[in-house]
Amino acid sequence: MIPQSDRPYIFINSAVSADGKLSTFERKQVKISGKADFDRVDELRAETDAIMVGIGTVLADDPSLTVKSEERRQARAAAGRDENPIRIIVDSKARTPTDADIFKKGKGRKIIVVSESAPKDKIDALSKMPETKVIVAGSDRVNLEEMAAQLKNEGINRLMVEGGATLNYGLISAGLVDELKIFVGNLIIGGKTAPTFADGEGFSEDLIKKLVLEDVERIEDGVLLTWKVKY
Numbered sequence: 001m002i003p004q005s006d007r008p009y010i011f012i013n014s015a016v017s018a019d020g021k022l023s024t025f026e027r028k029q030v031k032i033s034g035k036a037d038f039d040r041v042d043e044l045r046a047e048t049d050a051i052m053v054g055i056g057t058v059l060a061d062d063p064s065l066t067v068k069s070e071e072r073r074q075a076r077a078a079a080g081r082d083e084n085p086i087r088i089i090v091d092s093k094a095r096t097p098t099d100a101d102i103f104k105k106g107k108g109r110k111i112i113v114v115s116e117s118a119p120k121d122k123i124d125a126l127s128k129m130p131e132t133k134v135i136v137a138g139s140d141r142v143n144l145e146e147m148a149a150q151l152k153n154e155g156i157n158r159l160m161v162e163g164g165a166t167l168n169y170g171l172i173s174a175g176l177v178d179e180l181k182i183f184v185g186n187l188i189i190g191g192k193t194a195p196t197f198a199d200g201e202g203f204s205e206d207l208i209k210k211l212v213l214e215d216v217e218r219i220e221d222g223v224l225l226t227w228k229v230k231y
Ligand SMILES: NC(=O)C1=CN([C@@H]2O[C@H](COP(=O)(O)OP(=O)(O)OC[C@H]3O[C@@H](n4cnc5c(N)ncnc54)[C@H](O)[C@@H]3O)[C@@H](O)[C@H]2O)C=CC1
Pocket: 013, 014, 015, 016, 021, 022, 023, 024, 027, 028, 029, 030, 032, 053, 054, 055, 056, 057, 058, 060, 061, 090, 091, 092, 093, 141, 142, 143, 144, 162, 163, 164, 165, 166, 167, 168, 169, 170, 171, 195, 199
C-alpha cells in the first residue's frame, strides 16, 4: 500500500439502486439520481482536480464527465483552473474510442492510463487527441498504485472516481480509496449479472473492507451515505 502522501486523496461517488446495482444486466445506464443528486455530483466535480472512470464505463455510457453548471465552470476559470477537472480513463488496452464524448465535449486536459500491453497504434492515436496525455502504468493491466503515484506527479491532489464496478473494486482492494459517497436511489434494478458497486473477484472473509459511517443525508427519495475506508 502506498502512503497517502504519495498519491491524491481518492474518493468514489456512485449512485446505486436499493439493491446495490449500478446499472441493468444489459449495462444500460439508469437514472438513479434525481435532479438534486445530479447537482450535488456536479458541485463535487467542480471542486476536484480530476475525475476518473474505467474503460467499461466509457464503452457503456460514453460520459463527458464535464462540469454542467456554467457558473461553476466560470468560478473554476476565475480561480485560474481549467473549466473542467482533468478527465482520466483507466484503459489497460487503449480501447478508448477517439470519437468518445470526453474528447468532443468540454475543454480541459484528459489522461488515458494504459498498460505496456496496449497496442502502439492505439496509444499513438490517443496521444494525438487534443489536450490529451497517455500514461503507462503496469505490464498487462494498469497497475493502480503506480498510476496513483504518477497522477500525484501530474499535480492531482484530489481525485473523484465515478465507477464503474470493476474499477471501484480494484481501487479499494489496492488500498487506494479514502472515502465513499454512495447515493442509494428508490428503485430496484435486479439481475444477478448487473454491475454492483464493487465487482471484481471479491474479498475473502479475512480481507473484507470495513467502513466508518461519516454521514447520512436524505436527498429527495434517496439517501446519501458517506463512509471513510478503514485500512
Ligand atoms: N450508477 C453509477 O454511479 C455508475 C454506473 N456505472 C455503470 O457501471 C458499468 C461499468 O462497469 P464495469 O463494466 O465494471 O467497468 P469499469 O468502468 O469499472 O471499467 C473496468 C475496466 O477498467 C480497466 N482496468 C484497468 N486496470 C484495472 C485494474 N487494475 N483494476 C480494475 N480495472 C482496471 C479494465 O480494462 C476493466 O475492464 C456500466 O454499466 C455503467 O453504466 C458506471 C459508473 C457510475
